[in-house]
Amino acid sequence: MSVLSIVLTALLILVVSFLLYRYVKVHKQNRELNDQLMEAIRPLQEKLESGEAVDEQDILPYVKDLNTRELTFALLEHLGKRDLFPEEYYTLIKGAEGSLAKWLRFPTELDAIPDELEHVKRVTIDFDEEGHKVHYEVFKYRMHEPHWAAKTGWMLGVVGPYFDDSKPYDPVGSTFSRMGNTIDTIPPEEEALWVHKNISLRRR
Numbered sequence: 001m002s003v004l005s006i007v008l009t010a011l012l013i014l015v016v017s018f019l020l021y022r023y024v025k026v027h028k029q030n031r032e033l034n035d036q037l038m039e040a041i042r043p044l045q046e047k048l049e050s051g052e053a054v055d056e057q058d059i060l061p062y063v064k065d066l067n068t069r070e071l072t073f074a075l076l077e078h079l080g081k082r083d084l085f086p087e088e089y090y091t092l093i094k095g096a097e098g099s100l101a102k103w104l105r106f107p108t109e110l111d112a113i114p115d116e117l118e119h120v121k122r123v124t125i126d127f128d129e130e131g132h133k134v135h136y137e138v139f140k141y142r143m144h145e146p147h148w149a150a151k152t153g154w155m156l157g158v159v160g161p162y163f164d165d166s167k168p169y170d171p172v173g174s175t176f177s178r179m180g181n182t183i184d185t186i187p188p189e190e191e192a193l194w195v196h197k198n199i200s201l202r203r204r
Contacts, residue, residue: 041075066097100139
């Protein structure tokens with residue numbers, strides 16, 4: 001075997017080993033994150049399943065918390081208690097907000113819930129030749145020191161696509177943020193279009 005072949009084989013082994021390690025590590029981190037979220041809503045789950053009286057005020061803290069908003073809705077839906085979910089949080093924007101926060105918390109992204117998160121606008125894009133359209137909710141978010149992303153400022157995040165008949169907390173196919181892109185460097189319309197072309201359409 002030539003020296004070049006040996007070097008190339010060694011490099012291939014290193015790359016494959018790194019990718020395998022990365023996959024196992026990320027999978028483990030995501031499982032741990034999901035376990036943490038389930039543990040966070042366990043007191044509410046136990047109350048609901050025990051038949052204890054629960055009203056909207058008991059639900060509200062879990063819905064205000066971006067960590068547990070989506071999971072709380074899913075729990076109530078599963079138990080047939082959707083009516084307990086606070087109506088002011090039953091909107092596409094509030095659902096999209098929770099989806100983006102959940103995505104950013106993954107270890108491969110921010111590994112944290114944003115310290116500040118604000119809705120910027122809805123961007124509507126032509127979907128097909130029949131005239132159907134899709135909507136994306138665009139947010140800006142930022143981190144405070146000492147998080148590594150604090151110096152970047154207000155970054156953009158996009159959630160969608162939503163259709164005219166989409167409901168809050170419907171699963172969405174494209175929640176994404178190019179964390180280097182800030183509201184000062186790219187218009188929200190352009191960022192939503194990038195997500196539509198490079199994430200949504202590639203998954204069809």
